[in-house]
Amino acid sequence: MSGPMPWLDDRESRRDVRAILPEARSVVVVAQNYYVPVQHRPNAAGKISRYAWGDDYHDVIPEKLDRLRERIREIVPGSVDRRYTDTGAILEKEWAVRAGLAWQGKHSNVLRRDIGSWFFLGLVITSADLEPDAPVLDYCGTCTACMDACPTHAIVAPYVVDARSCISTWTIETKPDIEIADHIAANLDGWLFGCDTCQDVCPWNRFATDVGDTRFAPRDGVTELAPEAVVDLQPEEFRTRFRKSPVKRTKLDGLRRNARALLNKKS
Numbered sequence: 001m002s003g004p005m006p007w008l009d010d011r012e013s014r015r016d017v018r019a020i021l022p023e024a025r026s027v028v029v030v031a032q033n034y035y036v037p038v039q040h041r042p043n044a045a046g047k048i049s050r051y052a053w054g055d056d057y058h059d060v061i062p063e064k065l066d067r068l069r070e071r072i073r074e075i076v077p078g079s080v081d082r083r084y085t086d087t088g089a090i091l092e093k094e095w096a097v098r099a100g101l102a103w104q105g106k107h108s109n110v111l112r113r114d115i116g117s118w119f120f121l122g123l124v125i126t127s128a129d130l131e132p133d134a135p136v137l138d139y140c141g142t143c144t145a146c147m148d149a150c151p152t153h154a155i156v157a158p159y160v161v162d163a164r165s166c167i168s169t170w171t172i173e174t175k176p177d178i179e180i181a182d183h184i185a186a187n188l189d190g191w192l193f194g195c196d197t198c199q200d201v202c203p204w205n206r207f208a209t210d211v212g213d214t215r216f217a218p219r220d221g222v223t224e225l226a227p228e229a230v231v232d233l234q235p236e237e238f239r240t241r242f243r244k245s246p247v248k249r250t251k252l253d254g255l256r257r258n259a260r261a262l263l264n265k266k267s
């Protein structure tokens with residue numbers, strides 16, 4: 001169910017962190033809130049998902065994890081470690097659950113009762129033998145808001161996302177030369193880059209709190225880009241505008257492809 005990301009299915013080799021650090025004894029998992037109190041305009045076309053409004057978390061989080069590593073080494077002298085934030089083949093959500101940081105919701109993101117799900121994950125794998133926290137209980141209950149709201153019905157069962165149908169896969173991870181499949185393009189629901197629908201409708205996200213860090217705020221206040229303008233976006237403007245932004249991942253051609261799909265115009 002992994003679509004253009006076949007490496008996802010190799011779960012067993014991804015599960016054992018000793019492949020990364022043979023001395024590994026503990027995994028410390030942290031949440032980096034990225035919520036800012038700004039919302040998309042209702043029914044807007046060209047929506048950029050919240051995680052991509054500001055700076056790329058791959059650039060922001062490592063430096064913070066390095067400070068955590070130093071702290072662990074102070075507490076356990078001689079310990080060795082590695083840091084990760086979506087930088088390798090690690091099952092970060094599973095570790096967040098095992099570390100007692102969050103529970104995995106029916107939309108498959110991990111979430112907490114105090115802040116909801118608008119946070120990134122980061123990990124430090126260490127040789128230090130640390131005492132684990134107790135697991136967090138699952139508070140999804142009978143709610144199916146995320147499953148019901150998914151525009152492409154990608155949440156095929158509670159806790160199971162079929163990445164082949166997820167708007168994020170199509171608008172972020174699919175190579176720019178592949179057009180968005182018709183049945184997805186017809187149901188993009190205005191999303192140009194990524195998708196937040198399953199999290200927008202989650203009742204626990206009422207408890208989201210402002211991160212108060214301008215690095216995650218929308219650049220120039222922009223949370224949507226008019227698809228008509230994106231189709232004509234020039235390389236220089238794309239480079240300047242999305243420097244150190246998650247949006248650069250899809251490349252200009254990918255963003256234009258997404259805009260064409262929103263405008264219902266194939267190349």
Ligand code: B12
Pocket residue numbers: 005008011049050051085086087088089090091092093094104107108109110111117118119120121122158159160161163166168169172173193194195196198
């Ligand atoms: C590949 C990937 C994607 C893929 C696949 C998504 C997915 N559901 O895993 C795509 C491109 C679709 C994607 C989209 C998004 N992603 Co992403 N993604 C990843 C990545 C790189 C790997 C995840 C992975 O291994 N998935 C594959 C399988 C193994 O995971 P799974 O779906 O959770 O499958 C498990 C469950 O189904 C579970 N399960 C099955 N039955 C049951 C039953 C019960 C009761 C339970 C509890 C569990 C359970 O078992 C499966 C195996 O473990 C991680 C970073 C990392 N290295 O971990 C970020 C990561 C998961 N993504 C992240 C984000 C922010 C997103 C988006 C919100 C971005 C956006 N706005 O567009 C969306 C969310 C879409 C969604 N609802 O999942 C964050 C999530 C943070 C959080 N709070 O959870 C991560 C952790 C990155 C980070 N470092 O912060 N992503």
